[in-house]
Amino acid sequence: MSTIRLAINGKSYTVDAEPQTSLLSVLREQLDLTGSKYGCGEGQCGACTVLIDGKAQRSCVTKVGTVSQKQITTIEGLASGEQLHPVQEAFLEAAAMQCGYCTSGMIMSAVALLQRNPAPKESEIINFMDGNICRCGTYPRIVTAIQKAAKVMASSAGKGAGR
Amino acid sequence: MSDRTPAQVPLEPERYELRAAAPYRFDLDRREFFKFLGAGLLVVSALRPAVVAQESGGGRQRRSDLPKEIDAWLHIGEDGKVTVYTGKVEMGQNIRTSLSQAVAEELHVPIDKIEMVMGDTQLTPFDMGTFGSRTTPTMNLQLRKVAAAAREMLISLAAAQWQTDRQHLIAADGKVMDHPQKNRSVEYAALMQGQQLTLTVTADTPLMPGASWKVAGQSALKVDGRDFVMGRHRYPSDQKLPDMLYGRVLRPPSFGATLLSVDAQAAEQMGATAVHDGNFVGVAAASTELAAAAIAAIHAEWKSEPQPSSKELFVYLRKNAVEGKDLTGDGDRYDVGTVDQALGSANHRLQQTYTVAYIAHTPLEPRAALAKWDGDNLTVWTGTQRPFGVRGQLAEAFRIPEDQVRVLVPDTGSAYGGKHTGETAIEAARLARAAKRPVKLVWSREEEFTWAYFRPAGVIDVTSGVRSDGTITAWDFHNYNSGSAGIRTYYEIPNQRIVFHATNSPLRQGSYRALAATANHFARESHMDEMAHALKMDPLAFRLKNLKDERLRAVFEVAAKQFGWGKSKTAGQGFGMGGGYEKLGNIATFAEVNVNRKSGDVKVVRVVSAFECGAIVNPDNLRNQIEGSNVQGLGGALFEAIEFEDGKILNGRMSKYRVPRFSDVPALGTVLLDRKELPSAGAGECPMVGLAPAVANAIFDASGVRLRSLPLVPDGLKAS
Numbered sequence: 059m060s061t062i063r064l065a066i067n068g069k070s071y072t073v074d075a076e077p078q079t080s081l082l083s084v085l086r087e088q089l090d091l092t093g094s095k096y097g098c099g100e101g102q103c104g105a106c107t108v109l110i111d112g113k114a115q116r117s118c119v120t121k122v123g124t125v126s127q128k129q130i131t132t133i134e135g136l137a138s139g140e141q142l143h144p145v146q147e148a149f150l151e152a153a154a155m156q157c158g159y160c161t162s163g164m165i166m167s168a169v170a171l172l173q174r175n176p177a178p179k180e181s182e183i184i185n186f187m188d189g190n191i192c193r194c195g196t197y198p199r200i201v202t203a204i205q206k207a208a209k210v211m212a213s214s215a216g217k218g219a220g221r
Numbered sequence: 222m223s224d225r226t227p228a229q230v231p232l233e234p235e236r237y238e239l240r241a242a243a244p245y246r247f248d249l250d251r252r253e254f255f256k257f258l259g260a261g262l263l264v265v266s267a268l269r270p271a272v273v274a275q276e277s278g279g280g281r282q283r284r285s286d287l288p289k290e291i292d293a294w295l296h297i298g299e300d301g302k303v304t305v306y307t308g309k310v311e312m313g314q315n316i317r318t319s320l321s322q323a324v325a326e327e328l329h330v331p332i333d334k335i336e337m338v339m340g341d342t343q344l345t346p347f348d349m350g351t352f353g354s355r356t357t358p359t360m361n362l363q364l365r366k367v368a369a370a371a372r373e374m375l376i377s378l379a380a381a382q383w384q385t386d387r388q389h390l391i392a393a394d395g396k397v398m399d400h401p402q403k404n405r406s407v408e409y410a411a412l413m414q415g416q417q418l419t420l421t422v423t424a425d426t427p428l429m430p431g432a433s434w435k436v437a438g439q440s441a442l443k444v445d446g447r448d449f450v451m452g453r454h455r456y457p458s459d460q461k462l463p464d465m466l467y468g469r470v471l472r473p474p475s476f477g478a479t480l481l482s483v484d485a486q487a488a489e490q491m492g493a494t495a496v497h498d499g500n501f502v503g504v505a506a507a508s509t510e511l512a513a514a515a516i517a518a519i520h521a522e523w524k525s526e527p528q529p530s531s532k533e534l535f536v537y538l539r540k541n542a543v544e545g546k547d548l549t550g551d552g553d554r555y556d557v558g559t560v561d562q563a564l565g566s567a568n569h570r571l572q573q574t575y576t577v578a579y580i581a582h583t584p585l586e587p588r589a590a591l592a593k594w595d596g597d598n599l600t601v602w603t604g605t606q607r608p609f610g611v612r613g614q615l616a617e618a619f620r621i622p623e624d625q626v627r628v629l630v631p632d633t634g635s636a637y638g639g640k641h642t643g644e645t646a647i648e649a650a651r652l653a654r655a656a657k658r659p660v661k662l663v664w665s666r667e668e669e670f671t672w673a674y675f676r677p678a679g680v681i682d683v684t685s686g687v688r689s690d691g692t693i694t695a696w697d698f699h700n701y702n703s704g705s706a707g708i709r710t711y712y713e714i715p716n717q718r719i720v721f722h723a724t725n726s727p728l729r730q731g732s733y734r735a736l737a738a739t740a741n742h743f744a745r746e747s748h749m750d751e752m753a754h755a756l757k758m759d760p761l762a763f764r765l766k767n768l769k770d771e772r773l774r775a776v777f778e779v780a781a782k783q784f785g786w787g788k789s790k791t792a793g794q795g796f797g798m799g800g801g802y803e804k805l806g807n808i809a810t811f812a813e814v815n816v817n818r819k820s821g822d823v824k825v826v827r828v829v830s831a832f833e834c835g836a837i838v839n840p841d842n843l844r845n846q847i848e849g850s851n852v853q854g855l856g857g858a859l860f861e862a863i864e865f866e867d868g869k870i871l872n873g874r875m876s877k878y879r880v881p882r883f884s885d886v887p888a889l890g891t892v893l894l895d896r897k898e899l900p901s902a903g904a905g906e907c908p909m910v911g912l913a914p915a916v917a918n919a920i921f922d923a924s925g926v927r928l929r930s931l932p933l934v935p936d937g938l939k940a941s
Contacts, residue, residue: 093452157313195852
C-alpha cells in the first residue's frame with residue numbers, strides 16, 4: 059500500500075492504494091466520484107473515460123500509480139458550478155442519451171476531441187469516438203451534439219469568452 | 222386486425238425466466254424457519270386494474286392503510302408538489318419523462334412540479350414489471366386517469382369553496398380558475414387546507430382527447446437530464462452506504478458444474494468475509510481489488526459435466542424439441558384451413574430454414590446490487606425490470622416474508638429485457654448477512670456475459686405455397702426454441718399451420734428486447750422476399766397483394782416512398798425491406814447496403830423506418846427509440862453471436878464480442894405516423910423487428926447471395 063497524491067478537478071487528494079490499482083476504482087470507491095463508469099474493465103467501451111493532462115484516457119486500465127503527477131479531470135469537474143460545459147449543454151439539447159450510462163465517457167471523449175480539433179468533420183468525430191460504446195444506439199444524436207458544441211465553443215471563443 | 226386494442230392483444234409470454242426459481246436456497250436456523258412458516262399464511266390479494274385511489278392532504282399514510290386495489294397513485298402536497306407513484310422503472314426508455322408529461326397534461330400543472338417515485342416496492346403500487354412495451358399503453362393511460370380524477374376533484378373543491386357551479390371553472394397551470402371574466406383563481410395547494418382526502422377513480426373520468434394535448438404529444442427533454450450530463454445521477458452500481466463492503470462471487474468453471482470442496486481460509490486471512498452456502502461461494506471485502514484477490518485465493522474443486530457447444534447448436538435444438546407439447550403451456554399453435562392440401566395444389570412451393578444465434582444484451586451497466594440488513598428486514602437497491610419479482614425471489618431465498626424485503630430501483634443503465642431476475646440482489650444480500658454490513662456487488666463484464674441469460678437461439682422452418690398470380694395459399698411455419706412472440710403472420714393466407722416447439726436450451730435464456738419477434742420476422746420477411754423473387758414479382762407489390770391490414774399497409778407505403786423504392790442501383794448496391802406488426806405498433810424498415818464482393822465487406826448505408834403506434838406521446842423520444850432499435854438491431858443482424866463450448870462462453874468480453882459502434886451506423890431516416898384517434902402503444906421493441914430481414918434482403922439484392930442465419934455476416938460475405 060502506498061500513499062498517492064492525486065490532482066483531480068483542480069483539487070488535490072491523498073489516497074492509500076496499491077499503485078497498480080485502477081484509477082477508476084480509486085475514483086469511485088475512495089473518492090466517491092461515481093460519474094466515471096465501469097463498463098468492461100479492458101478499455102473497450104469508454105464509459106470510464108477521464109482527461110489526464112487533457113487527453114482522453116480509459117481510467118479502468120490506468121494504474122493509479124502512474125498519474126500522481128498529472129492533472130485529472132472527471133465528468134464532475136467539467137461544469138463551473140451549475141454552469142454546464144458547452145458539450146454537456148449540447149448533449150442535453152440534442153437528447154443525446156437514453157439510459158445515460160455511457161454519457162459521462164462520451165462527454166469526456168468529446169471534450170478531448172474538441173480541444174484537439176475545434177471544428178471536426180463528421181468522419182473525424184466518428185473516428186475519434188469509435189472507442190466509446192452506446193448500447194442504446196444514440197450515436198447519431200451524439201454526433202449532432204458534438205457538432206453543436208463545436209459551433210457554440212467556436213462562437214464564444216471568437217467573442218473572447220471561451221472556456 | 223383492423224381494430225386492435227390493447228385489451229384484445231394478449232401480453233406476450235415472458236416465457237423463460239418468470240417461472241425460474243430463486244438461484245439459491247440458503248440454510249436457515251430453526252428460529253428463522255418457524256418465522257418463515259408463520260409468514261407463509263400471508264394472503265396476497267389480486268389487484269384490480271383500472272381501479273385507482275388517490276390520496277391527498279398532509280403526509281403520506283402507511284402502505285397498509287391504503288386500499289388494496291391500488292394500481293397507481295398520486296399525491297398533491299400542501300406545498301403544491303405533485304408526487305406520482307408507479308412500480309415501473311426507468312432504464313433509458315425515458316418513461317420518467319413521458320409519464321410526467323401524461324400527468325402534467327391531465328392535471329394541468331407544469332412538468333417541473335411533478336416528481337415520479339418509481340420502482341420502490343415499499344412506496345409504489347405492485348407492478349408486474351417494465352417489459353413488453355406496456356408502459357405507454359397501460360401505465361401512461363392509468364396515470365392520465367389518476368391525474369384527470371385529481372383535476373376534477375380540485376375543480377369540485379374550488380366550486381364548493383366559491384359556492385358556484387363547477388361548470389364555470391377550469392383548471393390550468395396548477396390553479397383552478399373561475400370563468401375568465403370574474404378573474405378569480407386558487408392554487409391547487411390552497412385547496413387542501415390540511416385535509417386528508419382520498420379519491421377512487423371511476424371509469425367515466427374524462428381524459429383529454431389526443432387532438433387537444435398540449436404537453437403530451439410534444440417533445441420534452443429528459444426531466445432530470447442535467448444529473449446525467451453532470452455525472453451526478455446515481456445508478457444502482459453507484460449506490461453507497463456508510464461501512465459498505467464490496468462483494469464478489471466465485472463462479473463455477475463451466476455451466477452445470479457442482480462444487481465438491483472449498484477452502485476459503487486464505488481469503489479470510491486477507492481480511493475478507495467468506496461465505497460458503499450450498500453451491501454459493503463469495504466474499505465481502507473493503508474494496509473491489511481486495512475482494513477480487515480474496516476470490517482468487519480460494520481453493521475450490523468443481524465437478525463438470527459435458528455440455529453442448531455452439532457448433533452443434535441448431536442440430537441440438539431440433540433434437541431436443543418437445544414435439545407436440547409446449548412446455549410453457551402457452552398453447553403456441555395456430556391452425557387454419559388445410560395446409561398440406563394447399564401446399565399440394567400450389568403453383569409454386571418454397572421450403573427454407575432460417576436460424577438465429579444466441580446473443581447477449583450487454584447492457585452497459587452490468588447487474589449491480591447494494592444490500593443492507595436491519596435485523597430480519599432487507600433493503601436492496603438494484604437494477605431490475607421487475608422490482609416486485611426480485612422482492613419475491615429475495616423473500617424465497619432467505620425465507621422471510623415479502624413485507625420484510627424492500628427493493629428500490631434507481632434509474633438503471635439499460636436492460637433490454639436482460640434484467641428480469643434477481644441473482645445479483647440475492648448474492649449481495651447473502652454476503653451482507655454474513656458480513657453484518659451493507660455489501661455492494663457489481664458484476665464484472667465477464668460475469669454479465671456468462672451468468673446472465675441470453676436471447677434464445679432458434680431454428681425456423683418455413684414452407685409456403687403460392688399461386689402464379691402471387692396469392693399465397695399455404696403457410697407452414699415451425700419455430701424451434703426462439704419463442705412465439707410475433708409468430709403469427711399478418712399476411713392474408715387461407716391455410717396456415719404455425720407452431721412453436723419448445724426445446725431444452727443448452728444455455729440459460731430469457732427475454733430480449735422484442736423477444737422472438739426479431740427471429741420470426743426475420744424468417745417470415747426473408748421468406749416473403751424469396752417467394753417474390755421466385756415469382757419474379759416486386760417484393761413490395763408482392764407484400765401489398767397479400768396484406769389487408771390498413772395500418773401495416775400504410776407504414777410499408779410511406780417507408781417505400783421516403784426510401785425511394787424502385788430506383789435503379791449501382792454495382793454493389795442493394796435494397797431490401799422488412800416489416801410487421803408487434804406490441805401494438807406497426808413498422809416498415811427499408812435498408813440500403815453496399816457489398817464489396819472482393820473484400821466481403823458489407824456496409825449498411827441507409828435505413829428508413831416508418832412507424833405507427835397510435836397517438837404519439839413524445840415525438841423526439843419516439844424517434845430516439847426507433848433510431849436506437851435500428852442501431853442495436855444492427856448488431857444481432859450483422860455480427861453478434863455468443864460462442865460456447867463445453868459449458869464455457871468463448872467470447873464473453875467486450876474485446877471479443879462485437880457490438881455496434883459509431884462507425885457501424887447508417888444514415889437513419891425515421892417517419893412517424895401520428896394517429897391521434899388511436900390508443901398510444903409502446904415503441905421500445907417493435908421498431909427493431911424489421912431491420913434484420915431488410916438488411917438480409919438488401920444483401921441478396923446487392924449480391925445474389927441469400928443469407929438465412931443471424932448474424933448475417935460475422936466474418937463478411939464469403940465468396941459463394
